[in-house]
Amino acid sequence: MTIEFPIYQMMNENGQLVREGDKERLTDELVREFYYHMVRIRTFDRKAISLQRQGRLGTYAPFEGQEAAQAGSALALGNEDWVFPTYRDHGATLTFGANMARTFLYWNGRVEGCVPEEGKRIFPPAVPIATQLPHAAGAAWAEKRKGTKNAAIAYFGDGATSEGDFHEGMNMASVFKVPAVFFNQNNGFAISVPIEKQMNSETVAQKSVAYGIPGVRVDGNDIFAVYFQTKEALGRARKGEGPTLIEAVTWRYGAHTTADDPTKYRNQSKSDEIRQTRDPLMRLERYMKNEGIWDEGWTTQIQNQITEEVEQAIREVESYPKPKVDDLFDYVFETPTWTIAKQKEEYFQLLGGEA
Amino acid sequence: MALKEEQLSASIKTKNMTLIQAITDGLGTMLEEDERVLLLGEDIGKNGGVFRATEGLQERFGQDRVMDTPLSESGIIGTSVGLAVNGFKPIAEMQFFGFIYPAYEQIMTHVSRLRMRTMGRYTVPMVIRAPYGAGIRAPEIHSDSVEALFTHMPGIKVVCPSSAHDAKGLLIASIEDPDPVLFLEPLKLYRSVRDEVPEGKYMVEIGKGKKVKEGEDVTLIAWGAMVQVAMKAAEQAEKEGITCDVIDLRTLYPIDRDIISESVQRTGRAVIVHEAHETGGVGNDIVSIINDYSFLYMKSPIERIAGFDVPVPFFALEEHYLPTSARVYHAIKKTVNF
Numbered sequence: 001m002t003i004e005f006p007i008y009q010m011m012n013e014n015g016q017l018v019r020e021g022d023k024e025r026l027t028d029e030l031v032r033e034f035y036y037h038m039v040r041i042r043t044f045d046r047k048a049i050s051l052q053r054q055g056r057l058g059t060y061a062p063f064e065g066q067e068a069a070q071a072g073s074a075l076a077l078g079n080e081d082w083v084f085p086t087y088r089d090h091g092a093t094l095t096f097g098a099n100m101a102r103t104f105l106y107w108n109g110r111v112e113g114c115v116p117e118e119g120k121r122i123f124p125p126a127v128p129i130a131t132q133l134p135h136a137a138g139a140a141w142a143e144k145r146k147g148t149k150n151a152a153i154a155y156f157g158d159g160a161t162s163e164g165d166f167h168e169g170m171n172m173a174s175v176f177k178v179p180a181v182f183f184n185q186n187n188g189f190a191i192s193v194p195i196e197k198q199m200n201s202e203t204v205a206q207k208s209v210a211y212g213i214p215g216v217r218v219d220g221n222d223i224f225a226v227y228f229q230t231k232e233a234l235g236r237a238r239k240g241e242g243p244t245l246i247e248a249v250t251w252r253y254g255a256h257t258t259a260d261d262p263t264k265y266r267n268q269s270k271s272d273e274i275r276q277t278r279d280p281l282m283r284l285e286r287y288m289k290n291e292g293i294w295d296e297g298w299t300t301q302i303q304n305q306i307t308e309e310v311e312q313a314i315r316e317v318e319s320y321p322k323p324k325v326d327d328l329f330d331y332v333f334e335t336p337t338w339t340i341a342k343q344k345e346e347y348f349q350l351l352g353g354e355a
Numbered sequence: 356m357a358l359k360e361e362q363l364s365a366s367i368k369t370k371n372m373t374l375i376q377a378i379t380d381g382l383g384t385m386l387e388e389d390e391r392v393l394l395l396g397e398d399i400g401k402n403g404g405v406f407r408a409t410e411g412l413q414e415r416f417g418q419d420r421v422m423d424t425p426l427s428e429s430g431i432i433g434t435s436v437g438l439a440v441n442g443f444k445p446i447a448e449m450q451f452f453g454f455i456y457p458a459y460e461q462i463m464t465h466v467s468r469l470r471m472r473t474m475g476r477y478t479v480p481m482v483i484r485a486p487y488g489a490g491i492r493a494p495e496i497h498s499d500s501v502e503a504l505f506t507h508m509p510g511i512k513v514v515c516p517s518s519a520h521d522a523k524g525l526l527i528a529s530i531e532d533p534d535p536v537l538f539l540e541p542l543k544l545y546r547s548v549r550d551e552v553p554e555g556k557y558m559v560e561i562g563k564g565k566k567v568k569e570g571e572d573v574t575l576i577a578w579g580a581m582v583q584v585a586m587k588a589a590e591q592a593e594k595e596g597i598t599c600d601v602i603d604l605r606t607l608y609p610i611d612r613d614i615i616s617e618s619v620q621r622t623g624r625a626v627i628v629h630e631a632h633e634t635g636g637v638g639n640d641i642v643s644i645i646n647d648y649s650f651l652y653m654k655s656p657i658e659r660i661a662g663f664d665v666p667v668p669f670f671a672l673e674e675h676y677l678p679t680s681a682r683v684y685h686a687i688k689k690t691v692n693f
Binding site: 082111112114115116123124126127128131133134135136137138139140141142143145146152164165168169171172175176327331332333334337338339 | 419422424425427429430431432433434435436437438439440441442443445457460461464465468469470471472473474475476477478509510512533534562608609612
């Protein structure tokens with residue numbers, strides 16, 4: 001099946017385009033945008049890990065290495081589209097327009113981190129595996145019924161393909177031909193379980209055959225390939241041609257979460273090798289140098305700007321008002337049931353505060 | 356509220372219907388009334404549902420409003436979340452309550468907590484309809500009554516009518532509710548009860564029980580098919596001069612504490628009847644409510660007559676599993692003679 005589902009690449013590891021003619025699709029502006037967003041989310045990711053180590057953030061799920069998959073797919077989306085992320089897709093949500101301070105807040109155990117920016121249709125991160133796929137199918141179905149051109153994208157990892165909801169979501173979406181894109185980031189491991197023990201099929205993309213929908217396997221570290229394939233899938237969705245399954249083959253350098261030790265189950269030196277050859281940022285940097293659009297001044301400037309943005313977000317988070325105890329009780333139902341109201345009242349009396 | 360319902364019934368034309376006809380009527384009323392209402396489930400379209408609860412609705416409202424889905428409980432609930440968040444009011448049918456287990460994760464991890472997780476930005480105004488309960492000689496799993504799995508789940512209301520009038524009124528209230536509601540339909544009563552059902556739209560308030568019989572000596576508390584079992588036991592007790600207050604709880608979360616308190620504070624005795632397993636059952640919450648509000652009024656320990664702590668059996672034994680009026684009668688006597 002790797003023959004039927006070859007890895008689609010636009011740019012090789014040396015930063016050269018593999019096909020003539022793709023050059024026109026890549027304006028300097030677009031290339032810079034790709035680079036900017038990947039640097040931005042990598043900076044965020046590294047900062048989050050360092051804050052966790054300092055005890056200033058809770059357990060965190062890193063994604064370094066997956067920037068092309070996340071930023072590339074998110075940049076392909078339209079403003080009115082829906083995003084259904086997992087707990088590891090804050091690179092995608094930040095690129096799509098999620099607030100950075102709120103994203104940090106989420107990892108600091110604050111429910112405020114789930115609330116999307118006004119006008120941004122971003123679901124809170126799905127913590128159970130694969131359960132967001134049916135949500136994307138439903139939201140896309142609603143768009144179809146409303147007669148809009150909007151679509152929904154669901155992010156998920158390779159482990160998710162073993163869950164029932166992977167099937168249920170893809171099947172519902174394909175039966176009702178809804179405008180959804182199922183975006184898989186295959187990094188070869190579901191915590192410690194390697195892909196060979198996850199599934200007997202050679203690719204994730206081939207699973208699309210079972211649903212009668214297009215399946216695409218892309219080099220997930222090639223932001224051009226990710227961006228244009230996602231754009232194409234979204235285009236089909238908007239034209240009423242139904243869902244697409246995209247498998248972005250990538251590699252995450254770090255752990256599942258900051259509480260995990262990957263050296264116990266995988267060869268980390270392979271990870272370092274991948275960083276030297278396939279890293280999405282280095283590859284784009286090579287391309288930019290090859291094309292003569294690399295500009296030290298510009299990269300220093302954006303790096304400074306991003307560092308300041310991240311620092312500002314951290315200041316915001318660290319000076320964020322303490323959570324209100326009311327928030328524990330007030331959002332479960334539109335109007336609290338008598339049981340919740342009673343529990344709240346009695347607890348506030350105990351606290352000696354105002355109920 | 357009870358008074359309001361009576362006024363409605365008096366001023367509006369009614370029709371004699373079975374409980375399931377009332378549900379069909381309620382669904383039709385809301386499909387007519389609100390464009391956002393959608394029905395989805397297995398076999399609900401052409402077939403009208405395995406119990407015919409949606410009979411004729413696809414013909415009337417089209418395949419875009421009444422949708423046959425793949426056999427996919429988690430998929431049905433999961434897509435309903437997406438539909439609900441994106442402007443629709445999905446009513447998802449589980450073919451049997453005992454088939455809800457594949458969807459349990461969706462309900463527990465998303466349906467019931469999305470409002471809380473997003474501080475009200477996203478809400479899930481959906482209804483999950485599920486026929487439940489034993490006594491119709493159905494195959495295994497089909498007869499489960501696991502309402503306690505859901506009353507224990509924060510963020511979802513659980514409703515269970517026992518008359519045609521309440522079925523339609525509560526269903527419409529559930530559809531209009533801004534939060535998710537699990538709507539349990541007692542299989543045994545689908546066609547065995549009939550009463551007067553108002554035409555058009557009316558609501559029975561969620562969270563309010565109903566006194567179905569007045570008495571002075573013992574309070575019987577039941578819901579669903581067990582209301583009739585309690586009534587039968589009450590009638591039997593009456594022959595011996597023991598009169599019972601019979602309460603149909605109608606909503607299992609949140610429970611109507613006022614109707615319970617009013618009654619048990621007068622009678623001083625309570626027997627709770629439910630067909631679900633005893634341990635961890637909703638009956639225990641009722642015991643707690645009585646303990647919290649009426650402890651000093653009680654003249655005897657509260658009795659629970661429930662299904663046993665065994666899987667709902669193959670139907671050859673279901674009459675032994677289900678609480679009988681004889682068991683309830685025995686409990687009544689026990690509380691009176693304590």
